[in-house]
Amino acid sequence: MSNNWNNSGEYKNRFDSGGEDNDDGRRYGSGGGRGMSHSRSFAYERRGGRDEGRFGYRDGPRFGRGRGGRGRHDRSPSPPTRTAECVPVKLNQDFTPSSTKDEQVQFLKSNAIKLLASDVPSPALTFEELNLPDTITKTITDNKWEKPTPIQSVSIPVALKGHDLIGIAKTGSGKTAAFLIPAMVHIGLQEPMYRGDGPIVLVLSPTRELAQQIAEVAKGFCDNLMIRQTCLFGGAGRGPQANDLRHLPSLVVATPGRLIDFIEGGQCPMNRVNFLVLDEADQMLDMGFEPQIRKIIGHISKDRQTMMFSATWPKEIQQLAADFLVDPVHMIIGNKDLTTNSNIKQVITKCEEFEKLSKCLEVLNEHKDDKIIIFTKTKRTTDDLQENLNMKGFQAYSLHGDKAQNQRDFVLGKFRSCKKGILVATDVAARGLDVNDIDIVINYDFPGDIETYVHRIGRTARGNKEGLAVTFFTDENKNMSRKLAKIMTQAKQELPDWLKALADVTPKGAWKEGYGSRFAGRGGYGRGGYGGYGRGGGGYGGDRGGYGGDRGNFGDRRGGYGGGQGGYGGNQGGYGGGYGNRGGFGGDRAGYNGPRNY
Template sequence: MDNNININDSLEALVNNERRRSSSFNQEDKMNPNTEPVEFEKNFYTPIHTLSAKEADSLRESAQIKLTGKDIPLPIVDFFNINFPEKILRHFERKGYTKPTAFQAQVWPIVFSGRDMVGIASTGSGKTISYVLPALTHAKAQQPLRKDDGPIVLIIAPSRELVSQIDQVVQEYCSIYDLRSCAVYGGASIVTQMKALKRGVEILVATPGRLTDLHEEGFCLLKRVTFLVIDEADRLLDMGFEPQLKMIIQKTHSERQSLILSSNCPREIKTLANNYMKEYIQVAIGNEYSICNIKISQKVEVMDCQDKKNRLLFLLQDKKSDRVIIFCNMKRTCDTIENFLGENGFHAASIHGDKTQAARDAAIHNFKTCTKFILIATDVASRGLDVENVKLVINYDFPKAIEDYVYRIGRTTRGKVDERHTFTMFTKDDIRNGRDLIQLLKESNQDVPQALENLVKSSCGSFSEN
């Protein structure tokens, strides 16, 4: 009991002290007397030995590296091509790292050069170290933190688990660079996090929710942030953190270096990059849309519109205890399918723009708690939907853009479900997306139905035209 009182007293004292210094989230200058901007460096790359243009093309082709942007540096050969401290190289040797991953080989020259970057890669590509080491190099080279300065490096991630994983990597290398780091996320003592931030940290790893709370209380200024990383950006957007991300980005230094990491590249990530990054380079391992979808079984069936309802019932007949999401393009279709399934003994709920927020929240809650196993949604209403262990996604209507198809089938990638399946109903009205769908299926090592090939050929003359 006494411990709880002490913790609460400490928290109240800390918060009240900061509130006396700042009465508003938007009055950041008043929170920190050190309002003079700090000059900083971004380019720390001096090529020692890079691949030739021919060798670079060969590496990129073999690793399926796709690049977009101007003046892209050539990839490196080994760890000695980056001017790492000797202690880092010895640490690599102890860890058994013999050479950079393909992603690191291309990304390090870009990031160490101070360029903004969007990196599209899956787990196992070495992406965390690909930004952590440049971040620490960047932070070490800047002027020391002044009293009440916030962090120099800010890494944002969607979950407590991922923040903890990233922080472990940061901590592993921080002692070599003589830097301080801190991880902040919900579910842990905010008092401990506040005290760490008051002492000063060069590196901060945070979930957007807890970071916003701390900033509003005056404990985490962001003006000194000159190296920003948004990791698993696709999931952050899925979880509805776009408003917080925009607010956080706008509070950082306007000339910062920015990195966005994601497992795929939906339209919202491109918009975020275009709005807040400067002449960025995009590095993708594999296809930017299909990179995370190779492990998803994608079945596409060409059919007439009038056959959709019966096909839907057939698909659901053995799925009464599995989470299923059905995507429709129109609100009235969602309602129609919800009623139709109810009449046939299935417990389903729908979400779309005409539903009240309370009704949408209730539908999602029932779906998450398995009170209802089927959720019917439009693309817009499903943004921010982060539900684990969805076994089947059904595209009752094919979306208007191929990016939305990728977003939809990606709903099966959350959680630990072994089998991830999608089923897409494709009609002649969807033919404008036929070529893109065939290409995506092939790049994801999925079967392309002959009926789809025939439909595209009959519409376009041949699949290879244009």
């Protein structure tokens, strides 16, 4: 079994010039392998060749050109696709902590870190004590990461020991590097890749934006290690992504839907995956990806290491962890319940709907030199607000689901690179938007659930920075007052008197009826029932209301977007129900194909 790290911490054997002979006479190297007269030379070649210019065999088919594949031109069979014997994941790496036991206890206490497991490795308070390979250390230095964040201090030693991990932490905690660093070490311990192999490391994320951001961070590691990676997501052409897969990437970052397409098309085998990361797991379940996640994991060997990260710890996530993780180390940073970053100053402004624009302009005029993201509920509001702001002389961009991928990339690129500016966005940008220098978040429209509120404002105050979140609160949002007050109290924020009073008189379960909980009780994204995107009798077109109560708006019991008994959703649905068994998008009494639709 090969180990691709040499004694000096350099990545060897796979991409060295000229290659190195293995016990079976196979030689692997990027400069063109020259084997002995009776051995086969396995050459990694980036240029030329019929089969994407990658491989040349001394006594096999000459697929490589240029410096790869010197040999006779016979047509012996290609290497078969097979399931590799993977290096055991246990005890992949060890280190000697530089801190004392008392210092470690104080570190965990000061960062509110709870560890639920036995035999947990000591936290690493510096990168140096991890004894990482030089190529990985170089990437850390290039990124100017001076010391591990709390989640990295705990996660990296745990992962390098080969343990499964559940990490519950707020957004902006540095978890991307917390799984990428051990993933890169893990790749270096595996045997070389063969034609027909799939990736070694698979990272699943809920949105294309987050997937692209993870891939961007991984690029620095992969470039220094000279290994390939690719990012698979919907909304972009399949051709370039399929071509990347033919080049044997060791790391694949993907959204569940697009990955399923490639797996079922036979273009992304899972035969080599033995390191799995589920990032933003609660968001993936919130978006209805649980069936896809289970299907993907069903293709992966059980002899794997799994890391799962989530901002919350609902029952659905607990069940997923119980089904797919083995004796995991459970790490909680802060409160395992929904919490916000205490470095974010939360300001709640009560206003009428027609006052929002003027209130927004007041905030923007006070913070002209800041980078600001404004969240709206609809695409139309997003475009209208951007146009209004540009007319007022502000530099504003907009981002929502109707934007083409090249437009989204352009907008995000411009917003990332500017020192001051405004991005108006729907919640498509809230999940995993990785822009570290956002100063202010404005909730122009209050979101449909408190979880989205937490994710939105988590775009500011990244790392140890401070940020400001301004939220416009109207009478339509009063059912959310109790939850909002609880979130703010936990973060030690000052509550306005009117919000305290409203929270006290609001029934305890009222917040569930208007917009719905993320994980529905009797409805919502595949869990059946009346709710759809919500619980009980509400949410986006439930049995008796949705977005507007008993007899109106967006899918009431007998109308919604069309009156009578139809309207965008059939006999008893309206635009609602939500993948459930009595409403919306194909339920048995509603949806686009309901009994009296349109």
